[in-house]
Amino acid sequence: MDRRKIDVVLSTFLIIASVIILTNDSLAEGGADSEMGILFLPRVVAGFIIIFAATIAIQSFMKLSKGAAMEGQEVITTDGFSGIFIYVGIFVAYWLAVPHLGFMVTTPFVMLGVAYLLGGRNWLPIILMSAITPVLIYYGSREYLRVYLPTWTL
Template sequence: MVVQKKIYFDIGFSFFLVVVLSYFAATIDDYIDIGIPSTVSPALFPTYITYLFIFFSFIYFILSLLNLHKMRQSLKRKEHVPQIIASDAISSSFIYLCILVAYYLCFERLGFVITTPVIMAVVTVAMGHRNLRFLFPGYVLFTLLIYFVTLEVLKIQLPQGVLTVI
């Protein structure tokens, strides 16, 4: 029964993501504040990322529907349903939602360069990985690379937070 609830949760959550991200993609120009003149639209990168998220959410939705169909077919034939190791999806989703809210609240105050590697490390610990000594430098380098690309190539100013004082 836990597996069936998890499949219904996956279907609902993935459908919700597809709908919300589609709305965001349709209205993304309303959220973009044009600051520095650029040859590329400031909405280009967020639009591509949103379309990528919509694509993966749709794939997740289709796979969840296929899992539900397989489960129902095996129940009709009275076969043993393979037990999927189901973590408590609601509590883990709540944890990641809290991490996302913390990222949103700290983003403007602390800045992109400080907040992003810290949140990456928190998500890594929440996923169960413990060896941050080797992962954290990669997070910092990846964040600096993203910051450089958005500033120099896309001409998008990310929040600097506490780094504006320095």
């Protein structure tokens, strides 16, 4: 499979969905309204999705239009499903562990596991991101969105 074509198609789909989120005011009914509005977070996320998806799509489209030879990471091998089963296993374990161990304890381990499966080998940035990202998400969701993520119950 050619990853470039998949990148262009998925990025186009994500950009269209994000534009719908940005332009449609009737997507949310009820919910906990904050000072920033009920659709503040979805719109911020949609904006980031547009930026990142456009970056990926433009790079892939440029390589497709030039007819550049595919590099090793641009070919998706479809033999075997072991990686998919491992991802599903990690997320099922995460889903079961979060209510008991809490978001702050389980999320760094899941991030490390997924980074390892994706082939990450530069451990210092991976460990730093796995530690910093859950803290930022936990604090941001509690302080700005008033969403309380699960904490340690044992």
